[in-house]
Amino acid sequence: MTSPISAFPAPRTVAAVTGPTVAIDIGGTKIAGALVHPDGTMTAVTRRPTPRAADAETVMAAVGEVVADLSGAPMWEQAVRCGIGSAGPVDTSRGTVSPVNIGAWRGFPVQDRVAAALRARGARIPVVLAGDGVAMTAAEHWLGAARGHANALCMVVSTGVGGGLILNNQLHTGPTGNAGHIGHISVAFDGEPCACGGRGCVESLASGTAIARWARDQGWTGPDPTAAGVAASAQAGDPVALAAFDRAGRALAAAIAATATLVETDIAVIGGGVAASGDTLFEPVRRHLASYATLSFVRDLRVVPAALGTHAGLIGAAAAAMLLLPGGGAATA
Incomplete structure (x- = not known):
């Protein structure tokens, strides 16, 4: 008979992951971005205030500005995956978010929209969506x-x-x-x-x-x-x-x-x-x-x-992508 513990699949780690991750952290106050490296260090950190009283496209435009900032980083072309950590609730099965504190986003297809913004900047990479709490959890368990x-x-x-x-x-x-x-x-x-x-x-x-x-x-x-x-x-x-x-x-x-x-x-x-x-x-x-x-x-x-302080959301968005993508997220065509 299988024991309760051995019934779980083997835990995944980020130890063997290579290449930087585009990390985006979306909250009720700010939208932040960075390139997170396999050792947890970050470069090209940028942020915009969240336009909470605006319509859905205005909020997305702020996300697009963060992506645009990151695309100017020296290691942008080496990025192999993207992780999004968002205020929730989220629906990762659909790639949508309905943050309680961002009223304009209800069932908003943020995963597809971020993927499109990445492609527009030359990055055809897989994208993972996680709730901000899940992202922070991944970060604190990895490095915190x-x-x-x-x-x-x-x-x-x-x-x-x-x-x-x-x-x-x-x-x-x-x-x-x-x-x-x-x-x-x-x-x-x-x-x-x-x-x-x-x-x-x-x-x-x-x-x-x-x-x-x-x-x-x-x-x-x-x-x-x-x-x-x-x-x-x-x-x-x-x-x-x-x-x-x-x-x-x-x-x-x-x-x-x-x-x-x-x-x-x-x-x-x-x-x-x-x-x-x-x-x-x-x-x-x-x-x-x-x-x-x-x-x-x-x-x-x-x-x-x-x-991990204020950077837990960004590190966590990257950690979630590393953990949840098959093989850590090799680049896609």
Whole structure:
């Protein structure tokens, strides 16, 4: 009888991959691009602000500008694959995205459109689409804080909240690429409506947008109306700002514990802009986690900051392409 572990296919690695990868990271705030090399180094890094209030073609035009910037890089002609990491939900089976924080894109065929933009710049290479949480997970397991862990949850806490899973040393994407999308787990059954249509989602409580909105609603009047501004006030002892981060930390802790209980992860890695607040976020997450992760097999669950910082999305988009394309993605005609 086959054992449960040996029933999984052998984990894929990026160790034997050659050639640079065109990496594109699409989020609610920025669209970034780079050439990522097999050792994880990056060149030709570029970015554009995401035109969130614009129509679908205007958003795509910003992606096209990023591709145009990259095409001027000295190693452009050596690129052999492209990885796209996008805010979700995504549908990797169709190559489409419907980011909650980019309202103009609903079922947008970003994989085909990026492939066309690449061809227009002379790059006829295979293209892989991954959710931003999955991309960040691939990056942190390859080179970051989840390296060496066979089972891990990785999260992006920024304008939205996304995530991804490593199970038995493999990137677990699910049929449509949304496995591990922890931002839309409900942790408050009578909570406020979420932009996704659900109620009480982690994202509606713990994203940077949600933290800042809740603080303002409670009377906080700091000069910087963003989550970073709330974090600065919390570090100065402002009670409303501290309460906003405590609320976010509790939501994250509940979702992390639920995920770990379901699939037995032993580490949770948190990255994204909100994670840059350091212990202002991590202290309440860890404190509340002790109340949620109580069973013996999740009690020792660790919560740590992501190691790759703001470049995790780009490195992850490349890592996902290396892992998910047959043979690491040889160039196509």
